[in-house]
Amino acid sequence: MPDPFLMKPVGHVRCDRSEAIDDDWDSVPARIELDTALFDAEALMGLETFSHAEVIFLFDQVPDAKIVTGARYPRGNTDWPKIGIFAQRGKNRPNRLGATICEILSVDGTVLHIKGLDAIDGTPVLDIKPVMSGFQPRGQMREPGWAKEIMQTYW
DSSP, X not given: OOOOOOOOOSEEEEESOOSOOSSOGGGSOEEEEEOTTTOOGGGGTTGGGSSEEEEEEEOTTOOGGGOOOSEEOGGGOTTSOOEEGGGSOOSOOTTOEXXXXXXXXXXXXXXXXXXXXXXXXXXXXXXXXXXXXXXXXXXXOOOOHHHHHHHXXXX
């Protein structure tokens, strides 16, 4: 692996879910509280004019022993094909990074209220980006059937 580098969280997730259960994330209201030692309300200024934000976060509670660098069955389901870790979005990733596009509900000073974040309470947030249509995929998207099946109850 390349040399490690240091990242500092910009804030933390606050929500009522303390376990990374794979489904029903839309039912969990969440907020991101910025680190007020580093940021004031100006950091989120203008974000409320967007409908969605992409949140990059750290799966900080995944122990080293659970990290996957090769292939596995998504969610351990042998009915689905065994695929490489980079062909799925599981939390046991080599760098433990998560990224989710969330609906912005409101901005209140240094607090971002969102819906649809699949992160548990206390999760370190590394970055927040507005979702702009120009950065969305160009052309048709494709995905295998198992991926659509996984997402049926995810949100």
